[in-house]
Amino acid sequence: MSDATLVLAPSAPLKQRVLRSDAARFVAPLLVAILAISLYTNGKNKLFLGGDNIKNILLQVSVLGIIAIGQTFLIAAGQLDLSVATLAALAGVIGATRIKDGGSELWAVIFVLFICAAIGLIWGLLVAGLRIPPFILTLGGTSLFASVALRISKSSPVPARERFEWLGRMKVFGLQTPIWFFLIVAVVGAGVMRYTRFGRHVYATGSNEEAAYLTGIPTARTKVLCFVISSTLSGFAGLVAMARISTGDPRVGSQLALQAIAAVVLGGATLAGGRGSPLGTFVGVVLLAVVQSALTFNNVQTFWNDAVFGGVLIFAVVVTAIGDLRRRRGGSRPTVSASVPTSSDPANTDPQQGENQHE
Amino acid sequence: MTLPTVVVPETAALVLEDITKSFPGVLALQGVSLTVRAGTVHAVCGENGAGKSTLIKIATGAQHADGGIIRIGGEVLDRPNRRQVQARGVRAIFQERQIAPDLSVTENVLLDRLPTRFGRVDWRRAKRMAAARLAELDIDIDINAPVRSLSVAQLQMMEIARAISFEARLIVMDEPTASLSRHELDPLFAVINRLRDAGVAILFISHHLDEVFAVADDVTVMRDGAVVAQGPATDFTTASVVQAMFGRSVDTRRVHRSSGGADATLLLTVSGVSSGRLDDVSVSVAAGEIVAVTGGVGAGVSELAQIASGGVTPIAGSVSVADADGRMHKVRGRRHALTLGVAFLPADRKRQGLLLDKSVADNIALGLQANGRTPFFPPSRVRRVAAALVPRANVRSADIDVVVGTLSGGNQQKVMIGRWTGVDSRVLIFDEPTAGIDIASKFEIYAELRRLADLGAAVLICSTDFQEVGQVADRVLVMRSGRVVGEVSGAEATEHQLLEMEMSL
Numbered sequence: 001m002s003d004a005t006l007v008l009a010p011s012a013p014l015k016q017r018v019l020r021s022d023a024a025r026f027v028a029p030l031l032v033a034i035l036a037i038s039l040y041t042n043g044k045n046k047l048f049l050g051g052d053n054i055k056n057i058l059l060q061v062s063v064l065g066i067i068a069i070g071q072t073f074l075i076a077a078g079q080l081d082l083s084v085a086t087l088a089a090l091a092g093v094i095g096a097t098r099i100k101d102g103g104s105e106l107w108a109v110i111f112v113l114f115i116c117a118a119i120g121l122i123w124g125l126l127v128a129g130l131r132i133p134p135f136i137l138t139l140g141g142t143s144l145f146a147s148v149a150l151r152i153s154k155s156s157p158v159p160a161r162e163r164f165e166w167l168g169r170m171k172v173f174g175l176q177t178p179i180w181f182f183l184i185v186a187v188v189g190a191g192v193m194r195y196t197r198f199g200r201h202v203y204a205t206g207s208n209e210e211a212a213y214l215t216g217i218p219t220a221r222t223k224v225l226c227f228v229i230s231s232t233l234s235g236f237a238g239l240v241a242m243a244r245i246s247t248g249d250p251r252v253g254s255q256l257a258l259q260a261i262a263a264v265v266l267g268g269a270t271l272a273g274g275r276g277s278p279l280g281t282f283v284g285v286v287l288l289a290v291v292q293s294a295l296t297f298n299n300v301q302t303f304w305n306d307a308v309f310g311g312v313l314i315f316a317v318v319v320t321a322i323g324d325l326r327r328r329r330g331g332s333r334p335t336v337s338a339s340v341p342t343s344s345d346p347a348n349t350d351p352q353q354g355e356n357q358h359e
Numbered sequence: 360m361t362l363p364t365v366v367v368p369e370t371a372a373l374v375l376e377d378i379t380k381s382f383p384g385v386l387a388l389q390g391v392s393l394t395v396r397a398g399t400v401h402a403v404c405g406e407n408g409a410g411k412s413t414l415i416k417i418a419t420g421a422q423h424a425d426g427g428i429i430r431i432g433g434e435v436l437d438r439p440n441r442r443q444v445q446a447r448g449v450r451a452i453f454q455e456r457q458i459a460p461d462l463s464v465t466e467n468v469l470l471d472r473l474p475t476r477f478g479r480v481d482w483r484r485a486k487r488m489a490a491a492r493l494a495e496l497d498i499d500i501d502i503n504a505p506v507r508s509l510s511v512a513q514l515q516m517m518e519i520a521r522a523i524s525f526e527a528r529l530i531v532m533d534e535p536t537a538s539l540s541r542h543e544l545d546p547l548f549a550v551i552n553r554l555r556d557a558g559v560a561i562l563f564i565s566h567h568l569d570e571v572f573a574v575a576d577d578v579t580v581m582r583d584g585a586v587v588a589q590g591p592a593t594d595f596t597t598a599s600v601v602q603a604m605f606g607r608s609v610d611t612r613r614v615h616r617s618s619g620g621a622d623a624t625l626l627l628t629v630s631g632v633s634s635g636r637l638d639d640v641s642v643s644v645a646a647g648e649i650v651a652v653t654g655g656v657g658a659g660v661s662e663l664a665q666i667a668s669g670g671v672t673p674i675a676g677s678v679s680v681a682d683a684d685g686r687m688h689k690v691r692g693r694r695h696a697l698t699l700g701v702a703f704l705p706a707d708r709k710r711q712g713l714l715l716d717k718s719v720a721d722n723i724a725l726g727l728q729a730n731g732r733t734p735f736f737p738p739s740r741v742r743r744v745a746a747a748l749v750p751r752a753n754v755r756s757a758d759i760d761v762v763v764g765t766l767s768g769g770n771q772q773k774v775m776i777g778r779w780t781g782v783d784s785r786v787l788i789f790d791e792p793t794a795g796i797d798i799a800s801k802f803e804i805y806a807e808l809r810r811l812a813d814l815g816a817a818v819l820i821c822s823t824d825f826q827e828v829g830q831v832a833d834r835v836l837v838m839r840s841g842r843v844v845g846e847v848s849g850a851e852a853t854e855h856q857l858l859e860m861e862m863s864l
Contacts, residue, residue: 009749011742012760020760197736200728203721207714214670214711215778216697216729274716 022277025323026268030283034290041294048297055175061289062178063088063241063253065282068260069189070233072281073226075264076193078206078273079127079134081230083141085256088238089249090149091116095239096158096248105163109239116235117228124224142257149250158248168243178240185233189278202226206273262313263288268320287312371430372397372529372560373418373449378427380413387413388424388584395529395577400551400561402575402592404568406604410584411564415531418562419451420444432528448528452518452535464502464509465489468521492520496550512543519550529560536570539657539840548574567655568597580604597859605855623647624685626817627701627786629667632676636662638841639676644786644817649808651820651832651849655861659841661706664790664821668703669696680786697730699786702779706791708771715764719756719774720745722763726778744781752777753803769800776807787811788819793827805831825854825861837861 011017018024042048067084074081091112098108123141127134152158170177193199201222204212213219237256242248261271266284269276291312295305373395380388388410395401405411416422418429420441429436431447458467465482466473468489474481489502498516500509509517515535522530532551536544551561551574565571571578571592578595580588580603588595588603623645630641636659644650654660665671667678669690678690680699690696693703705711713722724741745759754773756766763774772792779787792808793801808831812818822828828835832849837860845860 007750008746009754009756010758011746012758017760195735195737197728197731197734200736200741203717204714204725204728207717208710210711211705211713212725212729214668214693214703214705215725216694217725218694274714 022268022275022280026266026280026320027283029319030266030280030287034283034287037290037294041297045297048294053293055179057286057289057293058179058182059176060292061285062182063237063244064256064259064263064288065182065285066185066237066240067234067256068263068281068285069185069278070230070237071260072189072264072267072269072276072278073193073202074134074230075261075269075271076206076273076276077202077223077226078209079223079226080261080271081123081134081138081141081227081234082257083123083138083145084230084234084260085253086142086145086149087116087119087231087234088241088256089252089254090145090152091235091238092242092252093149093153093158093248093250095164095242096160097152099160099163100158105167109167112235112239113232116238117232120228120231121224123231124227127227128220128223146250146254153248153250155250157250160242160246160248164239164243164246167240168246178244181236181240186278186282190282193278198222198225203274206275208274259288259309262309266313266316370396370398372432373562374428374430375414375418376428376430378414378417378424378429380417380422380424386584388417390427391581391584391586392427393579393586393589395560395562397528397560398555398558399576400555400563400574401577401579402563402565402571403579403581404565404571404600404604405581409581409604411581412533413584414581415451415533415562415564418444419449419531445525448526449531450522450525450527450529451531451533452515452522453533456514457518458506458514460505460507462506464493464500464504464506464517467506467517468492468502468524470521472524488524489520492524495523496520496553498546498550510543512539512546515539515547516550519554523554523559527559529562530554531562531564533564534657535563536565536567536657544570544573568600571600572597601855601858605858624681625687626681627667627788627819628679628687629663630676630679632663632666632673632678634662634666634671634673634675635659636841637666637673640838640841640843641676642667642819642836642843644819646785646815646817647812648834649812649818649820649832649849650834650836651822651828652836652838652843653822653825653828653857653861654838655823657840658823658838658861660821660823660838661790662841663838664703664705664788664819667819667821668701668788669693670703694729697782700782700784701786701788702726702782702784704772704775704779704787704789704792706794708768708775709764712775713763713771715762717763718760719749719754719763719766720759723748723752723754723759723774723777723781726782726784730782748777748781749774752780753807767800769796769804772796772800772804773807776804776811780811784816786817786819788821790821791824792820792822793824801827825857828852829854829857 038049047053067088071081071084094115095108095112098111099105123134123137126132126137166177168178172180193202201212201217204217205219205222209219241252263284264276264281265271266287267276267280267282269280288309291308292305295308371394376392378388378391391410391414393401403411403414413422417424420439420443423438429439431444431449434447436443465486469485474484474488486502493500493502496516496519498520500513500517506514506517519530535547539547554561563571563575575592578590578592578600579586580600582604588600625643625645628643632640636657640663642650642652642663652660652663662671666673669678670693672692679687680690680696680701681687682699688699690699690701709715714725720741724744727744728736742759749756749759752773754770754777756770763771766774789808793804796804808818808820820828820832829849829852832852835847835849835852835857836843837845837857839861847856847860
């Protein structure tokens with residue numbers, strides 16, 4: 001209208017933007033939950049918030065965390081990979097086997113990561129090229145990898161001797177390397193998702209793939225890359241898990257896939273795609289670990305662990321769904337006024353007639 | 360009036376008297392009366408929105424009239440439901456096929472009336488019955504074939520066979536020719552004639568007037584929910600029906616036209632494209648020009664938009680776009696088209712255009728996010744881009760953080776336009792640019808199209824709205840059944856004339 005080049009559209013007030021941001025809506029409640037659980041447990045046992053336990057919690061959760069960050073890319077793009085857990089086990093077995101045969105550690109790591117990246121590439125090409133639903137495809141992969149891992153290891157854990165120190169047990173600035181790996185992967189992942197063009201493509205693809213494609217976003221390439229990232233990170237997580245116990249265990253962490261998906265969803269993602277962030281996933285993973293540790297500290301019998309895990313997840317998604325429902329119904333106004341604008345606003349009665357004339 | 364229980368040897372299969380129906384804010388039908396005589400074809404013509412669909416829904420029991428009388432075979436029905444209407448022999452064949460694609464022809468023809476013996480389906484008898492139905496109409500379809508393998512025309516025949524398997528008194532056909540190609544029409548007309556000879560009444564809805572005159576005994580013309588002309592088909596000519604359909608004053612406002620530039624360089628060339636519905640279609644658009652491609656339902660206008668944008672690869676033919684140096688490049692896909700400066704604004708914005716759950720900022724910056732090569736695109740840049748583009752595209756939104764799904768259709772389309780002005784698109788392809796948009800916003804969008812063209816863009820509009828193409832386009836191509844059947848200059852394109860071109864070959 002008026003001198004258009006100089007006019008800038010306003011942003012929402014900063015306070016509103018902060019309140020509506022994913023960080024406020026999903027991450028803050030998780031932090032509150034983590035804090036509440038920690039303080040409660042710490043009240044009973046001062047060791048809970050001691051440095052050793054905090055390090056221990058982070059160490060316990062680092063393998064899950066690395067896998068979950070990878071899964072965040074996939075879920076944000078509207079995809080899913082159920083095979084990450086058995087792929088991690090397979091990666092550990094292959095890594096340990098390479099060492100047993102006397103190869104160099106670095107080459108073993110590169111070899112494993114290459115294989116995992118190739119598997120991710122295959123998943124991505126099948127999903128993007130043939131439009132195979134990733135759920136079924138990777139469900140098949142889950143069994144396949146588990147079987148291959150058992151075959152390679154001849155069904156028994158493969159000792160890695162005292163190698164891979166730097167990958168699993170070495171301490172840097174007082175923290176063990178797996179913790180560092182988890183932190184680095186989370187920070188880099190968050191940066192990629194938030195600041196790169198690729199990250200924007202991931203969200204656009206997950207939010208509305210057809211619209212993204214017709215806009216010209218390389219949706220197929222984006223999906224393939226997400227699978228490659230996730231599979232490679234899972235392979236790396238598998239190597240870290242192997243290095244921590246110096247053993248390539250073909251049966252390690254069968255629950256990791258579902259826990260990773262749970263952590264991503266806790267962090268604000270929806271399986272429909274378009275939402276989710278590595279930051280949220282990080283906090284989600286920590287919450288799962290804190291809950292687990294708190295159960296141990298409070299001497300809750302172990303068979304309750306899964307029930308609590310499931311309960312936390314169900315509670316979180318129900319609360320999120322209720323929040324979304326409110327937002328959709330009310331918008332910024334209370335529900336009651338929803339029907340008022342249609343009748344009172346003259347600009348809104350015109351379109352109806354206009355539409356009818358031309359339909 | 361006749362007593363409902365007495366079956367009078369009446370010749371009227373369906374009588375509608377003074378039917379009214381209103382939707383919130385709109386009077387859809389105002390006192391519509393018509394009689395469909397047994398053994399005749401009664402055609403109802405009218406523009407989109409004239410009330411044809413509402414009339415069918417009321418006649419078939421899908422909706423209730425607010426007032427008026429419905430008589431089927433002499434029996435007065437008060438606000439009948441679908442089941443009651445069907446029980447009296449009224450069948451409808453809609454544009455959306457009502458079939459079970461994985462079942463056989465036999466099952467589809469007999470549907471829930473498969474004959475049983477001792478509780479089990481008697482397949483031998485079923486096949487005999489289905490074959491008999493098809494033979495009655497002289498329809499040549501293999502009853503054992505899976506329905507998935509049939510052509511559109513065969514599916515339609517199958518649905519007609521199903522309709523008569525229920526002892527039909529009246530068959531309603533809603534735009535039966537819309538998805539048929541030219542040579543598939545004659546078999547349909549043959550079947551219609553056979554039904555008529557058997558005493559079945561047919562209510563034939565179409566806006567293709569040559570078809571109407573080919574089969575109809577009686578004609579009713581509707582406009583704005585009312586009957587404006589009615590009588591034997593012999594009393595009408597194509598011209599008089601069109602006159603009746605468009606009797607209202609047409610808004611003839613036009614947006615300012617470019618003064619020409621006949622030597623302007625061609626930016627978009629679609630040559631000899633065939634695919635699905637399209638048959639050897641060629642269009643070219645020069646810089647500064649707005650070209651519209653128009654046609655009725657089933658003409659393939661939307662398919663052309665998809666192909667021209669690179670979103671769909673044609674089976675034959677090609678799409679070429681000129682680069683900044685004027686060299687033509689053959690488009691290899693949607694992303695390749697984008698890099699050549701081709702913007703695409705789909706008709707279904709919610710499904711194919713917008714990230715509905717994202718903000719205005721995210722949506723308007725999407726074109727730039729898709730197009731560039733730099734690896735980084737931080738949120739600060741999204742906001743900066745959006746702050747500049749939102750006012751330029753004249754989007755009315757409180758701020759750039761509003762979720763785009765909450766905006767009106769007009770503002771959503773402006774967000775789409777803004778997305779493409781951000782990337783300096785040189786070719787813009789609009790599929791139904793103002794579908795679902797109020798009149799005031801329509802003209803703003805037309806003005807915006809013209810402004811983009813004046814800045815040197817080539818604009819291709821694919822629209823089924825005849826009025827619209829007359830108002831904005833410099834040249835208009837008319838399509839029918841996948842082929843271009845005529846071209847007129849925008850200055851000469853009246854709704855009336857386009858309709859005549861589209862309807863008569």
